[in-house]
Amino acid sequence: MAYCLNYLTTPQLDSARVGSTFTRINVARIKALVIPYLSPEDQAAVAAECDALASDGLSRHQAITTSMSLLREYKQSLITAAVTGELDVTTAGSGIPG
Incomplete structure (x- = not known):
């Protein structure tokens, strides 16, 4: 799971990040991440x-x-x-x- 979150979801996270110096993502977006099983x-x-x-x-x-x-x-x-x-x-x- 750690490898998936650190590497595979990067494009999804990059498009959802808010802020230029302190990036964050809201919980709803995290719940919506597509994670292969x-x-x-x-x-x-x-x-x-x-x-x-x-x-x-x-x-x-x-x-x-x-x-x-x-x-x-x-x-x-x-x-x-x-x-x-x-x-x-x-x-x-x-x-x-x-």
Whole structure:
């Protein structure tokens, strides 16, 4: 039900929202939302698939965040090495395979 309300009813909710900065919808409109009904078994299967996709997305987000942090650290270490003279930037290659 949560996935349905968060994703499938969005077009219905967008057309019914009132207000520009504080959006709200009245109860009568909520009661009138069209919500697809599946058997409990199908609901469980869909929910499990949605949970798996959400978990996968979170894992990928965490991996990207970790990579970005490591790249920032690497960038800072290169800058420090260049400023302190440990790295000769005039003769150093990029280290990136062409």
